[in-house]
Amino acid sequence: MEDKQYESLLQKIKTRQTLNTDVLDEVMHSADIVAVLDEDDITDEDLKWFFSANDKEFLADVLEDADDKLQSRVVHQLDYDDIIKIFSYMPKDEIADILGDLPIGQRKELLNMMKASDSRELRVLLGYRDDTAGGLMTTEYIALYQDLTMYQALAKIREIAPKTEVISTIFVLNRTRQLVGWADLRDILSADPGLTIEDITDSHVITVDPLMDQEEVAQVVRKYDLTALAVVNRRHSLLGVITADDIMDVMVDEQTEDILHMGGVSGQEEIGGPIGVSIKRRLPWLVVNLVTAFIAASAISLFEGVIEQVVALSSIMTIISGMGGNAGSQTLSVAIRGITLGEINLKEDWKLVFKEILLGMLDGALIGLITGIIVSLRYGNAYLGVVTIMAMIGNLIIAGIGGYLIPLILEKIGQDPALSSSIFLTTLTDTFGFFIFLGLAKLFLPLLV
Amino acid sequence: MEDKQYESLLQKIKTRQTLNTDVLDEVMHSADIVAVLDEDDITDEDLKWFFSANDKEFLADVLEDADDKLQSRVVHQLDYDDIIKIFSYMPKDEIADILGDLPIGQRKELLNMMKASDSRELRVLLGYRDDTAGGLMTTEYIALYQDLTMYQALAKIREIAPKTEVISTIFVLNRTRQLVGWADLRDILSADPGLTIEDITDSHVITVDPLMDQEEVAQVVRKYDLTALAVVNRRHSLLGVITADDIMDVMVDEQTEDILHMGGVSGQEEIGGPIGVSIKRRLPWLVVNLVTAFIAASAISLFEGVIEQVVALSSIMTIISGMGGNAGSQTLSVAIRGITLGEINLKEDWKLVFKEILLGMLDGALIGLITGIIVSLRYGNAYLGVVTIMAMIGNLIIAGIGGYLIPLILEKIGQDPALSSSIFLTTLTDTFGFFIFLGLAKLFLPLLV
Numbered sequence: 001m002e003d004k005q006y007e008s009l010l011q012k013i014k015t016r017q018t019l020n021t022d023v024l025d026e027v028m029h030s031a032d033i034v035a036v037l038d039e040d041d042i043t044d045e046d047l048k049w050f051f052s053a054n055d056k057e058f059l060a061d062v063l064e065d066a067d068d069k070l071q072s073r074v075v076h077q078l079d080y081d082d083i084i085k086i087f088s089y090m091p092k093d094e095i096a097d098i099l100g101d102l103p104i105g106q107r108k109e110l111l112n113m114m115k116a117s118d119s120r121e122l123r124v125l126l127g128y129r130d131d132t133a134g135g136l137m138t139t140e141y142i143a144l145y146q147d148l149t150m151y152q153a154l155a156k157i158r159e160i161a162p163k164t165e166v167i168s169t170i171f172v173l174n175r176t177r178q179l180v181g182w183a184d185l186r187d188i189l190s191a192d193p194g195l196t197i198e199d200i201t202d203s204h205v206i207t208v209d210p211l212m213d214q215e216e217v218a219q220v221v222r223k224y225d226l227t228a229l230a231v232v233n234r235r236h237s238l239l240g241v242i243t244a245d246d247i248m249d250v251m252v253d254e255q256t257e258d259i260l261h262m263g264g265v266s267g268q269e270e271i272g273g274p275i276g277v278s279i280k281r282r283l284p285w286l287v288v289n290l291v292t293a294f295i296a297a298s299a300i301s302l303f304e305g306v307i308e309q310v311v312a313l314s315s316i317m318t319i320i321s322g323m324g325g326n327a328g329s330q331t332l333s334v335a336i337r338g339i340t341l342g343e344i345n346l347k348e349d350w351k352l353v354f355k356e357i358l359l360g361m362l363d364g365a366l367i368g369l370i371t372g373i374i375v376s377l378r379y380g381n382a383y384l385g386v387v388t389i390m391a392m393i394g395n396l397i398i399a400g401i402g403g404y405l406i407p408l409i410l411e412k413i414g415q416d417p418a419l420s421s422s423i424f425l426t427t428l429t430d431t432f433g434f435f436i437f438l439g440l441a442k443l444f445l446p447l448l449v
Numbered sequence: 450m451e452d453k454q455y456e457s458l459l460q461k462i463k464t465r466q467t468l469n470t471d472v473l474d475e476v477m478h479s480a481d482i483v484a485v486l487d488e489d490d491i492t493d494e495d496l497k498w499f500f501s502a503n504d505k506e507f508l509a510d511v512l513e514d515a516d517d518k519l520q521s522r523v524v525h526q527l528d529y530d531d532i533i534k535i536f537s538y539m540p541k542d543e544i545a546d547i548l549g550d551l552p553i554g555q556r557k558e559l560l561n562m563m564k565a566s567d568s569r570e571l572r573v574l575l576g577y578r579d580d581t582a583g584g585l586m587t588t589e590y591i592a593l594y595q596d597l598t599m600y601q602a603l604a605k606i607r608e609i610a611p612k613t614e615v616i617s618t619i620f621v622l623n624r625t626r627q628l629v630g631w632a633d634l635r636d637i638l639s640a641d642p643g644l645t646i647e648d649i650t651d652s653h654v655i656t657v658d659p660l661m662d663q664e665e666v667a668q669v670v671r672k673y674d675l676t677a678l679a680v681v682n683r684r685h686s687l688l689g690v691i692t693a694d695d696i697m698d699v700m701v702d703e704q705t706e707d708i709l710h711m712g713g714v715s716g717q718e719e720i721g722g723p724i725g726v727s728i729k730r731r732l733p734w735l736v737v738n739l740v741t742a743f744i745a746a747s748a749i750s751l752f753e754g755v756i757e758q759v760v761a762l763s764s765i766m767t768i769i770s771g772m773g774g775n776a777g778s779q780t781l782s783v784a785i786r787g788i789t790l791g792e793i794n795l796k797e798d799w800k801l802v803f804k805e806i807l808l809g810m811l812d813g814a815l816i817g818l819i820t821g822i823i824v825s826l827r828y829g830n831a832y833l834g835v836v837t838i839m840a841m842i843g844n845l846i847i848a849g850i851g852g853y854l855i856p857l858i859l860e861k862i863g864q865d866p867a868l869s870s871s872i873f874l875t876t877l878t879d880t881f882g883f884f885i886f887l888g889l890a891k892l893f894l895p896l897l898v
Contacts, residue, residue, distance in 0.1 A: 026653050031672045065674070154638075161635040168617050168634075185617075185634075186610040189603075204475050222701065223480050225514070225694045227676070244693045245674045248700065252671065255704040256786045262711055263782020264775060271787040271853075272801055278808055282779045286816055289775040293768040294823070300764035307756070307763050314756050314763040315749035319742040321767070322879070326713060326738040330731045333712020337705045338720040352721055359727055367735055374743070404720075430771070 009036050013046050021058035030061040037062070038070060048077035051086070060089030063098075071098050084113050091165055092118070093138035093246070096125035100135075125240075133217045134210030136250065137231045137240030140164045143171040146180055146198040150191050157188070165243050169228040172201045179230055179238045181205050207232045210239055214250045219342050221247045258340065261418035262333075264289070285423070292423060296321070296430035303438035310448045312379050313441050316371075316388060320437045323367055324395035324429030331356050331403025332425055336418055339411050346408040356400030361393060368392030383447040391437035395429060402428045458485050462495050470507035479510040486511070487519060497526040500535070509538030512547075520547050533562050540614055541567070542587035542695070545574035549584075574689075582666045583659030585699065586680045586689030589613045592620040595629055595647040599640050606637070614692050618677040621650045628679055628687045630654050656681045659688055663699045668791055670696045707789065710867035711782075713738070737872060745770070745879035752887035759897045761828050762890050765820075765837060769886045772816055773844035773878030780805050780852025781874055785867055788860050795857040805849030810842060817841030832896040840886035844878060851877045 005028055012019060013036070024033070037047065051059055051074050063071060063086060075083060075098060087095050087110075099107045099122065107126075111119040121139050128134025142164050144153050153170075161167050170183045181203040191200055207230045208217055221229050221244065229242040260269065264285040269278055300307070300317070307313050338344040344352070368389035376385030406424050407417035441448060454477050461468060462485070473482075486496065500508055500523050512520060512535060524532060524547060536544050536559075548556045548571065556575075560568040570588050577583025591613050593602050602619075610616050619632045630650040640649055656679045657666055670678050670693065678691040709718065713734040718727055749756070749766070756762050787793040793801070817838035825834030855873045856866035890897060 026651075029653060029655065029673055031674075158639045161638060166617075168615075189610060190607045202475075204478060206478065222697050224478055225480075227693065244676065244697070248671050248693070248697065251697065251700050251704070252790070255700070255707070256790065258704070259707060259711065259786050259789070260782050262708065263778045263785075265779050265782055269783050271783050271793055272798070272804075275804055275808060275811075278783075278804075279811065282776070282808075283812060283815070285779070286772065286775060286812055287819075290768070290772060290816055290819065293771045296771070297764040297768050300767065301761075304760045304763070308760045311753045311757045312750075314753070314766075315746040317763075318749065318767065318770070318879070318883075319739070319746050322742045322745070322875075323735065323739060326735060327731070329712045330714050330734070331712075333709050333714055334718050334720050334727075336712075337708050340708070341701070341705065344720055349721070355721075355724055355727075359724060359731075362724075362728065363732060363735055366732070367739055370736075370739065426771070430767070434767075 006032070006036055009033065010039065010041065013042065013050055016049055016053070019054050019058075021055040025058060030065045033062050034065045034067075034070065037066070044073065044077050047074055051078055052082050056082075056085045057089045060086050064090055064094050068097075068101060072101050075102065080110060080113055083110060087114070091138050091140045092121055092125060093136070093140075093240070096122055096135075097130070100126055100130060128210055131214045132210060133208045133212040133214070133229075133231050133242060134239070136214055136217060136242045136246050137210070138165050138243060138246075139240050141166055141171060141228065141241035143173050143179075143238055144183075144197055146172050146174055146196065146201060148197045150188060150193045150195055150197075153188055153197050157185070166228040166241060169226075170197075171205075171228075171230060171238055171241070172197055173238065177238070178236045179205060179207065179232055182230070205230060207236075208242075209233075215254050217242060218247050218250045218254065254340075258336070258418045261416060262336070262422060264422065266419060288423060289426075292427035292430075295427055296434060299431045299434040300438065302435075303442060306438055306442045306445060309445065310384075310441065312375075312384065313438060316375055316384070317434055317437050319371060320388070320391050320395055321430045321433030323371075323392060324399040324433045325426050327360065327363060327396045328399035328403040328425045328429050329422065331359075331400050332407060332421055335404050335407045336421065339407060339417055344408070346405075346412045350405070350408070353401055353404045356404045357397050360397035360400035364393035364396030365389070367396070381448060383444055387437065387440045387444055387448070391433070391440055394436045395433040398432045399425075399429050455481070455485055458482065459488065459490065462491065462499055465498055465502070468503050468507075470504040474507060479514045482511050483514045483516075483519065486515070493522065493526050496523055500527055501531050505531075505534045506538045509535050513539055513543050517546075517550060521550055524551065529559060529562055532559060536563070540587050540589045541570055541574060542585070542589075542689075545571055545584075546579070549575055549579060577659055580663045581659060582657045582661040582663070582678075582680050582691060583688070585663060585666060585691045585695050586659070587614050587692060587695075588689050590615055590620060590677065590690035592622050592628075592687055593632075593646055595621050595623055595645065595650060597646050599637060599642045599644055599646075602637055602646050606634070615677040615690060618675075619646075620654075620677075620679060620687055620690070621646055622687065626687070627685045628654060628656065628681055631679070654679060656685075657691075658682075664703050666691060667696050667699045667703065703789075707785070707867040710865060711785070711871060713871065715868060734872070738875075741872060741876035741879075744876055745883060748880045748883040749887065751884075752891060755887055755891045755894060758894065759833075759890065761824075761833065762887060765824055765833070766883055766886050768820060769837070769840050769844055770879045770882030772820075772841060773848040773882045774875050776809065776812060776845045777848035777852040777874045777878050778871065780808075780849050781856060781870055784853050784856045785870065788856055788866055793857070795854075795861045799854070799857070802850055802853045805853045806846050809846035809849035813842035813845030814838070816845070830897060832893055833890075836886065836889045836893055836897070840882070840889055843885045844882040847881045848874075848878050 063074060111122060140163055142157060142160055144156060168185045170185055171179060172181045172183055174180050181201040182205045183197055183200050187200040206224050208220060210231050227244050230238055231240045231242060232238055265281050267281050269281045371392060372385035372389040375388050376382045402425050407421040410417045410421060512523060560571060589612055591606060591609055593605060617634045619634055620628060621630045621632055623629050630652040631654045632646055632649050636649040655673050657669060659680050676693050679687055680689045680691060681687055714730050716730050718730045820841060821834035821838040824837050825831045851874050856870040859866045859870060
């Protein structure tokens with residue numbers, strides 16, 4: 001997209017010039033038009049004009065590419081008649097997503113204004129949670145009866161293809177409308193016209209339940225490299241189809257959620273968003289962190305007498321606790337990756353903790369040795385160095401155990417490991433780090449003073 | 450997939466029973482067969498037998514679904530003749546990926562054994578780095594000249610479709626083989642037979658350069674919801690096509706890379722992998738962390754005299770530094786998410802740092818107040834509480850500034866913000882946290898003792 005087109009569109013919207021959408025469609029992708037509409041300069045009034053004055057089929061494409069925020073702004077500005085017209089060009093799963101974000105009263109009014117068959121389909125889709133297979137699926141797909149001849153099949157495909165999202169995968173049903181397999185459009189195009197669909201049906205079809213969580217759905221799609229995944233009920237009737245582009249959106253959602261959670265931010269937060277949201281998403285975790293910081297600090301309080309006699313301990317102890325936190329985070333991130341990809345779970349893989357213990361011993365010995373030598377030289381006391389080495393090894397072993405087991409245990413009890421693992425881990429490595437180092441120092445106190 | 454089939458396949462491999470692959474194909478997906486081959490029980494000998502004794506077209510599907518590690522094990526076991534036969538059923542981009550991981554001598558020998566046209570195509574693909582558009586693209590796509598009639602087009606599609614990865618998007622070329630647009634198979638199926646491809650061509654086609662980084666490629670595919678993305682050279686000749694399933698693999702790679710990097714692990718590491726790899730990926734960062742831990746600890750050393758007089762400071766200071774680290778991580782994760790999604794950059798959005806400063810003040814005031822009150826009561830000295838509040842506010846402001854600007858600056862100078870941001874941030878919040886708290890304590894020392 002060139003900047004010229006971008007500026008020109010912005011100008012036209014501001015000066016209320018009706019658009020030649022056929023030409024615009026050729027030079028700008030709807031995703032780029034959305035970027036213009038997302039500009040700060042675009043007021044609600046501009047949006048209202050844009051979505052009322054232009055071609056509805058064109059607007060349907062634009063609205064489909066918009067994010068939730070822009071979609072809800074648009075729908076709040078428009079007359080119901082215009083909304084219904086634009087919806088008539090949009091796939092049902094997108095409409096359901098938009099309706100799902102509306103207040104219940106508005107949603108009902110819009111549903112009542114639609115064709116009975118459309119609103120019935122939408123009510124079914126609206127019955128599923130956004131983050132489940134049912135919430136992701138579209139009802140615009142191609143399904144054919146298995147007894148159709150190739151000729152009949154191709155005629156049917158020509159007829160319904162323009163209204164569907166996926167055409168390369170055709171789902172195959174028996175006459176009681178149960179899913180019996182899938183066919184590849186390639187085969188239909190090149191098959192002997194005398195054959196029926198049944199002859200080219202692959203009965204090995206991957207299906208999911210409408211209630212399956214979207215993260216699991218994404219794993220299934222990725223594992224089998226599917227372009228379309230069938231959602232079926234218990235009697236194996238085809239309810240809808242999930243397409244690859246929706247899965248990519250899920251993957252981005254889950255990814256950003258994991259990144260935010262690992263940083264201690266609950267739920268979605270955008271960097272330019274309102275400060276109130278930021279406080280709401282972050283403050284609770286800071287308060288939880290504060291409690292754990294006090295727990296770690298109280299480990300120090302226990303040994304104030306020791307610190308008073310060897311004040312050098314107060315700076316060395318932060319190295320021990322800090323390195324425990326760092327080493328633990330490394331294990332944690334590898335473990336969370338394994339859990340996210342569905343590669344490890346507590347029951348089968350708990351034994352791998354021994355590898356982390358060994359790693360903690362090796363890394364701890366090396367890092368401890370470096371630290372111990374520097375400490376010995378700096379304070380002129382070799383015993384201080386020995387205490388440092390021992391404490392470092394101990395804390396890095398604990399870090400490895402915690403970094404591996406904490407996320408697996410949280411996963412096992414149904415918690416999101418990305419969200420709360422690091423809090424438990426830091427509490428563990430800080431508290432234990434202070435405790436083991438100052439405890440050892442107290443034990444060897446006569447040698448240190 | 451049922452466990453029975455899984456067990457039965459494992460059994461058959463172990464007892465060297467040649468498989469009826471037509472039947473197996475119906476009941477097990479190749480991704481599930483890969484899961485069986487990934488079992489610890491499967492030896493190199495088993496793999497060698499499996500990939501020599503069975504139908505090569507079937508084996509090509511299985512090998513395509515295998516991960517890098519299994520692919521390289523298989524290729525190392527097999528005779529070159531068998532490899533070449535299996536390759537003949539695989540898409541070129543997959544073959545190039547496998548060849549790219551082989552030692553150069555082996556790669557050359559295999560290329561020399563292939564058909565000249567195949568090896569020429571593969572040499573071109575091998576010329577691109579794995580993580581670029583050129584490395585991702587396939588050369589199996591449908592491209593048609595714009596002057597073909599619908600009848601000619603359909604005949605051509607029927608002929609080449611079985612060998613291509615994508616069929617719903619058809620790329621359109623002029624007679625000098627430049628890409629002029631794309632056509633939708635739906636339109637070709639339903640168009641008037643008298644029209645030519647040019648009549649239904651959409652000239653607004655999204656293209657990328659073969660050298661574009663895979664993360665950017667993924668952003669383009671997601672933004673425009675593409676099922677196939679065209680890779681072109683400077684004179685707009687079509688070099689290859691990137692498909693949605695390859696983009697999903699990229700997204701998973703980038704996601705897991707970000708998670709590992711944020712935890713301080715450089716490069717890929719699997720939880721069950723060899724301990725040597727773990728040490729190699731983790732130890733360098735631990736050493737870097739150790740240096741920064743010493744920097745923070747030396748801020749404490751400066752004030753050892755103060756701590757000797759008010760030993761309570763030694764436990765409170767860890768709360769100040771720890772909370773700075775926590776608050777900074779929150780800002781950091783929101784910023785990294787924004788950078789990953791391409792939503793923010795240093796030049797345009799540096800002003801948002803003021804929001805983070807404000808957040809630091811507000812959160813700092815509240816968290817500081819709670820901490821200050823507890824400290825005052827615990828040690829019976831209100832001034833100690835006041836020092837705590839001031840230090841907490843100061844450190845949370847610095848945390849907000851650092852958490853926001855450090856990743857943006859690293860991105861700007863071409864570094865991966867997920868990998869090194871947290872090290873700089875922790876150094877900042879630890880060092881500054883100790884410094885401001887102990888510095889203030891020194892200033893108000895007469896009131897504290």
